[in-house]
Amino acid sequence: MNNKYTLSLGFAIALSTYASTIHAAYSIDTELRSLISQHNLSGDPSRGRVIPNINSPKAQLGMRLFFNKALGGNKDTACVSCHHPLLGGGDDLALSIGIGAVNPDLLGSGRLQLSGHPNVPRNAPTTFNMSLWDAAIFWDGRIESLAKQPGMNGSVGGIRTPNTSLGVSDPQAGANLVAAQAKFPVTSHAEMRGDLAGTMANTYVWTHLAGRLGGFGEGAGELPQPEYWLNLFKQVYGTPTSQAEQVITTQNVFDAIGEYERSQTFTHNPWQAYIRGNTQALSESAKRGALLFYKPYQQGGGNCVACHKGDTFTDEKFYNLAMPQLGKGERGGADNTHDYGRGNETKLYADRFTFRTPSLLNVEGTKPYSHAGAYYTLEAVIQHHLDPAWAVANYQPNRVKAENPGIQTETMQKNTFEALYKLREDQQKGLNPLRTARLSKTSIEDLANFLRALTDPCIKSATCLAPWLPPLHEDPNGLQLEAQFKF
Template identity: 30%
Template sequence: MSDHDLAGDGMRLAVLREAALKNGFVPAESLEIPGDPARQAVGGLIFASPLMSLNGKISCQDCHLDQFGSADGLPNAIGVGGTGHGVARMRSGGGILPRNVLPFWGRGSKGFDTFFWDSRVRLVDGRVISQFGDRAPSNDPMIVAVHLPSVEVREMIADNPQVRDGLVDESVDIAAQIHQTIARRFGADATIGQQLARTYGVRRDAMEFAQISDALAQFIRHRFRIQPTRLHRFVFDRGPISRTELNGGILFYGRGRCAACHNGPYFSDFESHAVAFPQVGFGKNGFGTDEGRFNVTLNPDDRFLFRTPPLYNVTKTSPYSHSGSIVRIEDAIVSHFDPLRLVDTKKMSARARADLYQRLGVAARETLPAQLTDQEVRELVAFLRMLDFDPNASVPSTGAMLQRAR
């Protein structure tokens, strides 16, 4: 439907456009940080290479898959020891990572400086705050973030007694050793080593993790950059919108209060908040619990808080929430204002119930949406679909980029 068809809604069309702009919505291209195509291409090879893991068996791409919107389609990620992708991977017996995989859209683009569910890498006043402390390997939080997966136990490193002894504190020195080993391996690889040497002007036997992490960051930044969506077309080019989408948009910025947290160019305030999603899986803190931001700050006020998720392509990244407990996007929205509708507390273990009640208490302090009807939830989903990248805008698949790089 065009503005013309929705003539009677002229005022509401203007209200939605204005609300989007006021809440930080900007043209997709304005978020891009340009990079170097040769470095992006070699970064793509590294992303797909199992040399990235200490045991040489798992690549970044094994969890961050194109067909699941760069996440893995599983509630909790399966790390080292797992084989195959998607559900096959779940049955294969790898170590379970206690968090839902995050997709990559917009990561490291302009203003996207806060990483992971618990914001354990973030830029504050121009300084990167992370577990590296004063020894952050870069001033670029994206580059710091891509240093972590290869040194996290169970993610890309096996959880066995020897590794545990050495890595139990995941110390900065041990991380540096692992990174050095990985960098030398890439240097020695016939294809990747040669390309790295050429694009960075470094001898293959002197390869450092600085080059590896830069290439990875450049690849992710470029491959998963924000592309125009139907909302961009609607706001900036008077593109079409249906009445359902319009209703959803007005709710999103209005009575639904979604933009209280899902605001800015990426639909995230990059702050930590509590929504009492049902929690499944092992949980970062064990026994099905994940204390979120508290794990990083140890400040009791931060218990059960998680980074507001950005919402581009969100209709494609089921399951939802930090623990991947929610399959339908409608239910992800319902969890914000009526979490108990989704669980049968009688069937939960006493511990799980206690955990949920604690999280409900924390969520009660938030400015959460008021009750919405099922019809309104459907309208919100229709609006969220407008944040999917427009399939007509061409984005090469990772595979196509790799072909080109060869």
């Protein structure tokens, strides 16, 4: 009798525990379903958009241009120098190193600049999912859609670029935000331009580079075999009898690069699978993190959705988070060591230290984080969002300095505290949704695990990313960047 009683009691306890577990799982899934509906999420940020196929002739041409140092003024940098697919569409550095690298083909960790310091003032944003932006490109939004029509990638209503005044459409911007963006790294002396054309206008740089590729004009004779590029451009923009000047134009060069970048659209992740009905796609920790992400502060959440909205996980607006101000700065303040972000463009005090809200899609693979690459872990950047004042007071750039030798930190503390004071002003004026919040270590880990569930597995696989890498040693001019990594 006692044995039967013991067995019955044990069975009852086990059944009760199982029922509690099922109820808890049901409750969290039910709550998440409600939030998904409330925020009108489909899980597919590319829905309704036209995404180029990487195998299209235009994207294939763009890929070869993207990987080629012929577009570097000194022939030592390519677009891929700071945006390699195997490095999350970035460069794995806090601040990028453009021209003058000790080894131009070494990317990511170990890449050094001849001067001993990073020469680019900002972290390289990922080129992944560029097709999903509708309002602005770059940390400061200097490539800006004037219409900001959802789903159009800036293809309607005009685009403002650094070649025009704020709010004024650039008639030569290109077909969309990405094509417009592709034109400007080659005009930056630190990123790609180097010594080309001194202080002459951007249009001269573009014309010179097109001529270099095609063997005409100011660029004539700079490549031994320009017919390599002529044949590729004729396949996309011309006919078998087209002349170089007809098909290798500024607009065509950057239109092709833009199509390659837009083809890098990676959105198939566990969160998408969960939204589509697979309740097993997320771990329990990630589910708890999702609740924290979408819940407001008043309900014990992190209120992350205030800025990271919709299926793209960004509102494409600009905020001051008082992120550590590393590097040489971007022409801000009396000593030019501040980076005022959007304020550099608008010249408004209200916009000082504000930067574009990044998308969180694939965020796990795009470290380090912030406009200056101040943080290397998701947990650290979450903690900063929860309490910027504490984070700034306790920030130690040890890892940043170890992985980015020579990075400038002399004015970091002074400039960062100025950004923090400005954040407090913004909060008092109701211009910033950030509030101090307290979450446990476990809750922060849960949030980080939810963010990891936004990762498309393809970006972690060299095999999956192979279509976005050109065949080795294809360029007879010897300028294709054959990436080396210090893994």
